[in-house]
Amino acid sequence: xxxxxxxxxxxxxxxxxxxxxxxxxxxxxxxxxxxxxxxxxxxxxxxxxxxxxxxxxxxxxxxxxxxxxxxxxxxxxxxxxxxxxxxxxxxxxxxxxxxxxxxxxxxxxxxxxxxxxxxxxxxxxxxxxxxxxxxxxxxxxxxxxxxxxxxxxxxxxxxxxxxxxxxxxxxxxxxxxxxxxxxxxxxxxxxxxxxxxxxxxxxxxxxxxxxxxxxxxxxxxxxxxxxxxxxxxxxxxxxxxxxxxxxxxxxxxxxxxxxxxxxxxxxxxxxxxxxxxxxxxxxxxxxxxxxxxxxxxxxxxxxxxxxxxxxxxxxxxxxxxxxxxxxxxxxxxxxxxxxxxxxxxxxxxxxxxxxxxxxxxxxxxxxxxxxxxxxxxxxxxxxxxxxxxxxxxxxxxxxxx
Numbered sequence: 001x002x003x004x005x006x007x008x009x010x011x012x013x014x015x016x017x018x019x020x021x022x023x024x025x026x027x028x029x030x031x032x033x034x035x036x037x038x039x040x041x042x043x044x045x046x047x048x049x050x051x052x053x054x055x056x057x058x059x060x061x062x063x064x065x066x067x068x069x070x071x072x073x074x075x076x077x078x079x080x081x082x083x084x085x086x087x088x089x090x091x092x093x094x095x096x097x098x099x100x101x102x103x104x105x106x107x108x109x110x111x112x113x114x115x116x117x118x119x120x121x122x123x124x125x126x127x128x129x130x131x132x133x134x135x136x137x138x139x140x141x142x143x144x145x146x147x148x149x150x151x152x153x154x155x156x157x158x159x160x161x162x163x164x165x166x167x168x169x170x171x172x173x174x175x176x177x178x179x180x181x182x183x184x185x186x187x188x189x190x191x192x193x194x195x196x197x198x199x200x201x202x203x204x205x206x207x208x209x210x211x212x213x214x215x216x217x218x219x220x221x222x223x224x225x226x227x228x229x230x231x232x233x234x235x236x237x238x239x240x241x242x243x244x245x246x247x248x249x250x251x252x253x254x255x256x257x258x259x260x261x262x263x264x265x266x267x268x269x270x271x272x273x274x275x276x277x278x279x280x281x282x283x284x285x286x287x288x289x290x291x292x293x294x295x296x297x298x299x300x301x302x303x304x305x306x307x308x309x310x311x312x313x314x315x316x317x318x319x320x321x322x323x324x325x326x327x328x329x330x331x332x333x334x335x336x337x338x339x340x341x342x343x344x345x346x347x348x349x350x351x352x353x354x355x356x357x358x359x360x361x362x363x364x365x366x367x368x369x370x371x372x373x374x375x376x377x378x379x380x381x382x383x384x385x386x387x388x389x390x391x392x393x394x395x396x397x398x399x400x401x
Contacts, residue, residue: 002119005131007173008112011075012135013143014166015108018082018101019047020140021147021163025156032156033091046095047102048338052331055106059327062107067115068178072171074104074111079167086160097160106334109133110327113311115178123261130257130308137253137304141246145239201317202325204375208368209310209332210339212272215365216303218340218357219279220245223296225354231292241296248300256305260312265376268309272372275302276365283358307333340364 022029022043030040062070081101088094109132116132117125151159197203219226227233227241252271259267282295311329318325340361347356 002177004119004174004178005116005128007170007177008071008116008132009135009138010166010173011071011078011108011112011170012132013139014135014163014170015078015101015105016136016139017143017147017163017166018078019051019105020144021151021159022047022098025148025151025159028151028156029094033094035091039091043095043098045338047098047105048334050099050102051105051334054103055110055327055331055334056324058103058107059110059324062111063324066180067111068174068180070111071108071115071174071178074108075167075171075174077101077104078108079164079171082160082164082167086157086164106327106330109330110324113326113330114315117312117315119179126260126264126308126312127257129311130253130260133253133257133304133307133311134250137246137249140249141243144246145243148239197318197325197328199317201375201379202314204371204378205310205314205317206329206332208268208272208372208375209314209329210336211364211368211371212268212275212306212310212336213303213333214336214340214343215279215361215363215368216275216299216340217337217361218344218364219282219299219361220303221337221341222344222348222354222357225348226286226358227292227296229354230286231289232287233289233292241293244293245296245300248297249304252301252303252305253307255301257308260309264309264313264316265372265379268306268313268372269369269376271302271305271309272365272369275299275306276362276369278302279358279362279365283355283362286355286358 029043030036033040058074062073078101081097081099081104083097084100085094085097088097112132113129116128120128147159147162150162223242223245224235224238227238228235233241256267256271259270278295278298282292282299285291285295311326314325314329340357343360343364344357347360348354350356352359
């Protein structure tokens with residue numbers, strides 16, 4: 001494994017920790033700033049919306065710059081945002097720190113995915129993306145529980161100082177381990193990057209990302225309520241169950257990357273179909289604690305197992321200008337997050353119970369499967385008609401800067 005992938009994974013770990021650890025620290029943050037929990041919740045929503053903005057605008061603004069240099073700049077932004085959160089004296093400053101940190105999120109994963117594919121042979125590119133995203137899964141498995149514990153013991157500000165330190169470590173790692181531009185690489189133009197969106201397959205891939213990830217995240221957002229109010233677990237058991245979910249993310253990410261290298265569309269169809277089935281079974285069996293625990297693990301596995309394939313697929317159909325399309329797909333993941341959380345909340349507010357986010361998640365996932373099957377069929381028909389679908393993802397990115 002190229003050591004540059006490890007450095008990218010450390011950056012992904014820090015960014016994932018920034019996004020998710022706040023969920024476990026909301027009570028402390030709300031009490032410190034004397035705001036309601038609903039207002040504190042905007043520190044999550046505001047972050048997600050800022051990710052979408054950064055994924056598009058920052059990626060577009062930096063298309064002509066060497067990618068390694070851009071990644072380093074994004075990490076500086078990330079460190080500054082988290083340091084500002086750590087010293088924030090009021091809610092507004094805290095929100096500003098969250099927004100600054102979030103702006104680098106989408107661009108880092110979008111550009112980093114292109115860089116990762118350029119570090120390996122074409123046959124291993126989906127696995128390279130999976131290795132980078134391992135940092136994100138590790139943030140859920142290890143980072144969030146320990147970050148929450150640190151915040152509860154030493155104050156929530158200590159957690160954000162620790163995240164800033166992780167950002168510094170990633171900055172040093174990428175500077176030392178990711179190859180610089182060889183000089184043979186031609187900087188892409190914004191016009192060429194935008195031209196990638198003429199591909200219908202790029203748009204279909206974005207739709208699948210929004211719906212498939214939205215289905216899983218809609219169920220996950222309210223999972224603590226499902227586990228305690230329906231499954232009967234004690235609140236103290238929830239962090240350990242979330243570790244189980246994180247282990248599922250880790251396994252699904254690894255397997256999804258491996259299978260996607262053999263066949264992207266077939267892997268995505270299988271994983272999305274399995275996710276829809278798991279969500280339905282979870283809703284039916286949520287009152288059985290053992291079944292709920294197994295379903296939680298499988299939901300994480302099949303849900304996150306789609307990520308390497310979805311990221312690799314969009315780069316395949318935007319192969320000559322993958323950077324902006326890759327960043328847009330990261331934005332699409334966060335649109336899915338917002339969609340799932342909103343629709344799941346509607347179900348609970350309507351009095352449909354704490355299993356309603358699972359049913360709604362399944363209803364969102366089924367259209368994702370339909371779109372994915374249609375996209376695969378259209379791609380196969382086009383290829384059979386003699387029009388190539390496009391080079392393997394990362395072909396243009398093999399000379400990374």
